[in-house]
Amino acid sequence: xxxxxxxxxRVVVQGITGREGMFHSERMLEYGTQVVGGVRPGxxxxxxxxxxxxxxxxxxxxxxxxxxxxxxIIVPEAAAPDAMLEAADSGVRLxxxxxxxxxxxxxxxxxxxxxxxxxxxxxxxxxGLLTPGETKIGFIPGDNAIPGNIGVxxxxxxxxxxxxxxxxxxxxxxxxxxxxxxxxxxxxxxxxVLQMFEDDPLTDKIxxxxxxxxxxxxxxxxxxxxxxxxxxVSFIAGQSAPPGKRMGHAGAIVEGGEGSAADKIAALxxxxxxxxxxxxxxxxxxxx
Numbered sequence: 001x002x003x004x005x006x007x008x009x010r011v012v013v014q015g016i017t018g019r020e021g022m023f024h025s026e027r028m029l030e031y032g033t034q035v036v037g038g039v040r041p042g043x044x045x046x047x048x049x050x051x052x053x054x055x056x057x058x059x060x061x062x063x064x065x066x067x068x069x070x071x072x073i074i075v076p077e078a079a080a081p082d083a084m085l086e087a088a089d090s091g092v093r094l095x096x097x098x099x100x101x102x103x104x105x106x107x108x109x110x111x112x113x114x115x116x117x118x119x120x121x122x123x124x125x126x127x128g129l130l131t132p133g134e135t136k137i138g139f140i141p142g143d144n145a146i147p148g149n150i151g152v153x154x155x156x157x158x159x160x161x162x163x164x165x166x167x168x169x170x171x172x173x174x175x176x177x178x179x180x181x182x183x184x185x186x187x188x189x190x191x192x193v194l195q196m197f198e199d200d201p202l203t204d205k206i207x208x209x210x211x212x213x214x215x216x217x218x219x220x221x222x223x224x225x226x227x228x229x230x231x232x233v234s235f236i237a238g239q240s241a242p243p244g245k246r247m248g249h250a251g252a253i254v255e256g257g258e259g260s261a262a263d264k265i266a267a268l269x270x271x272x273x274x275x276x277x278x279x280x281x282x283x284x285x286x287x288x
Contacts, residue, residue, distance in 0.1 A: 002131035002132075002134065002151075002174075002175040002176030002200070002202070002203075003131075003151070003175065003176045003178070003193070003196040003197065003200050003203075004094060004120070004122075004129060004131075004176060004178065004196070005070060005094065005129055005131055005134075005135050005137055005176070006131050006134045006135060007032065007034070007131075007134040007135055008034070009033075009034060009069060009070050009094075009135050009137070010034045010036045010066060010067055010068045010069055010070065011028070011033060011034060011035050011036065011068060011070045011071070011072055011135075011137055012035075012036060012037040012038065012039060012056075012059060012062045012063065012066065012068040012070070012071050012072070012092070013025050013035060013037070013038045013039070013053075013071075013072050013074065014038075014039045014040075014059060014071055014072070014073045014074070014075055014083045014086075014087065015038075015039070015040065015073065015074040015075035015079075015083070016038025016039065016040060016048060016053065016055065016074075017038065017040040017043055017046075017048060017055065018074065018075070020074055021038070021074045021075075022048065022049070024074065024098075024138070024139060025038065025048075025049060025053065026049055027136075027142070028135075028136055028137065029049060029052060029053070031135070031136045031142040032134070032135065033135045033136055033137060034135070035049075035052075035053055036053070036062075036066035036067070036068050037053060037054050037055070037056055037062040037065065037066045037068060038053055038054070038055045038056070038062075039055070039056050039057070039058065039059050039062050040055055040057075041057050041058070042057065043055045043057070044056050044057035044058075044061070054066075058086070058090075059071060059086050059087050059089075059090035059092070060086075060089065060090040060091070062090070063090045063091050063092060068092060069092055069093050069094065070092055070093070070094040070095070070096065070137065071087040071090070071092045071094075071095050071096070072095075072096045072097075072098065072128070072137050072138065073087065073095065073096065073097040073098065073099060073123075073124075074098045074099065075099060076099070077099055077100065077101040077102050077103075080097060080099040080102050080106075080124060081102060081106040081107070081109065081110050083097075084097055084110045084114065084121070085110060085113055087119075088113060088114050088117045088119045089117070092119065093119065093120065094119070094120045094121075094122070095114070095119060095120070095121045095122070095123075095187070096121075096122045096123055096126070096128050096129060096137050096138055097121065097122070097123035097124040097125075097126070097187075098123060098124070098125075098126060098127070098128060098138055098139065099123075099124050099125070100124065100125035100183075101125070102124050102125070102183070104183075104184055104185050107124065107183065107185035107186070108185055111185055111186075111187070114187070120187065120188060121186070121187025121188065122178065122179070122180060122181070122187050122188055123179075123180075123181045123183075123186060123187060124181060124183055124186065125181045125182060125183045125186075126138070126157070126179045126180060126181030126182075126186070127139040127140050127157035127160060127161075127179035127181075128140055128179055129176065129177065129178050129179065130142065130145060130164075130174070130176065130177045131175070131176045131177075132145040132146055132147045132148070132173055132174050132177075133146070133147040134147075138179065139157060139179075140157075140160060140161065140164070140177060140179065141161055141164075144161050144164040144165045144168060145164040145165075145167070145168055145173060145174050145177060146167075146168050146171075146172075146173035146174075147173045147174070147175075148167070148172055148173020148174050148175065149173070149175060149202060149203060149204040149205065150167060150172060150173065150174050150175065150203070150204070150205050150206065150207060150286060151174065151175050151176060151177075151193075151196075151197035151200065151203040151205070151206045151207070152164065152174050152176070152177040152178070152206070152207045152209070153177075153178045153180060153190060153193040153194065153197070153206070153207070153208055153209070154177070154178070154179050154180065154207075154208070154209035154210075155179075155180060155181065155182040155209065155210055155211050155216075156179075156182065156209055156211055156237055157179055159209050159235065159237055159279060160177060160179050160209060162279045163207060163209060163235070163279050163282055164177060166279055166280050166282060166283050167207075167282070167283050167286075169283070170283045170287070172283055172286060172287070175197075175200060175202050175203045176203075178193050180193065182211060182213070184214065189216055189219075189220075190208060190210075190216050190217065190219070190220035190223075191219060191220055191223045194206065194208070194220060194223060194224065194228060194232075195223075195227070197230065198227070198228055198229065198230060203230065204230060205230060205231050205232075205233070205286050206228075206230055206231070206232045206233070207232075207233050207234070207235075207282055207286070208220065208232055208233070208234040208268075208273070209234070209235050209237070209279075210234060210235070210236045210237070210264055211236065211237040211238050211261075212236075212237070212238035212259055212260060212261050212264075213238075213259045214259055215259065217234075217236065217264040217267065217268065218263065218264060218267040220268075221264075221267035221268045221270065221271040221273065222267075222271070224268075224271045224272070224273060225270070225271035225272065231274070231286075232268075232272075232273045232274070233273065233274045233275075233276060233282055233285045233286055234268050234273050234274070234275055234276070235275070235276040235278070235279050235281075235282060236261045236264050236265050236268075236275070237261070238261050
C-alpha cells in the first residue's frame with residue numbers, strides 16, 4: 001500500500017468519452033484500477049469500454065451511484081477549471097487533473113476553492129499517480145515499475161518513467177510515484193508529498209525529480225534539512241537551459257536570476273540530498 005491511492009480507490013473519469021479519456025481509462029482498467037464511472041454531460045446512461053464503465057451526466061450523480069472517492073480529469077483546458085470545481089462539490093477526497101494549458105488566474109481561483117473544501121489536488125499538467133501493483137491513475141506506464149520501498153515525487157512526466165524503469169531494472173520498486181506537474185499554480189507540492197512519504201511506514205527512501213523554474217526545490221530542501229529523517233536522492237533537469245527560455249512545463253523557466261538548476265542543486269546538497277548527474281545514477285545511489 002502506498003500514499004494517496006491504492007487498490008481500494010474508486011475512480012470516476014471526467015472526460016471519459018473523449019479519445020484520450022477512453023484510451024487512458026482502458027489502460028487503467030487493464031492495470032487493475034477501479035474505474036467505476038465516467039462523466040460526460042448529455043451522455044448519461046451510456047456504457048463505454050465494452051460495457052464495463054457507466055457514464056453519468058454529473059460527478060455528483062456518479063459519486064452517489066458508485067461510491068467513487070477520486071476523480072481523474074482529462075478534459076480540454078477551457079473546461080478543466082469548472083470540472084475541478086464540480087468534482088470538489090461532489091464529495092471526492094482526491095482530484096487528479098491531467099489537463100495542460102490552464103490559465104494561471106483560473107488555477108488560483110480553483111486552488112482557493114479546493115483548499116476551502118479540503119480536497120486534495122494533484123496537477124494540473126501532470127502524469128498522475130502510480131502505486132505499483134495496486135492502482136494507476138493517469139499516464140504513468142504501469143509496467144515501468146514494481147512494488148517496493150521507494151517513494152517518488154516528480155515535476156517531470158518523462159523523467160518519472162525513466163527513473164521508475166531504471167529502478168525496476170535493478171530490482172528496486174516504489175511505494176507510490178506522484179507526478180505533481182510543473183505548472184506555477186498547482187495542487188500538492190514537493191513538501192506535501194515528502195511529508196506523506198516521511199509518515200509512511202512502508203517508504204524507506206525517496207527520489208525527488210525537479211527541474212528549472214520557480215523555487216519549489218529550494219523550499220523542499222529547507223523542509224528536508226529540518227523535517228526529514230529518510231534519505232533523499234534527487235535529479236534536477238534543465239542544467240543547460242538558457243535564461244528566459246521555457247523548457248517543457250509552463251513553470252520551467254529561469255527568470256530574473258532565479259530558478260536555475262545550479263541554485264536548486266546547491267540548496268539540495270546543503271540539505272544533505274544526494275544529487276544524480278543523470279537519472280541512471282539514481283538506483284546505485286539508493287543502494288548505497
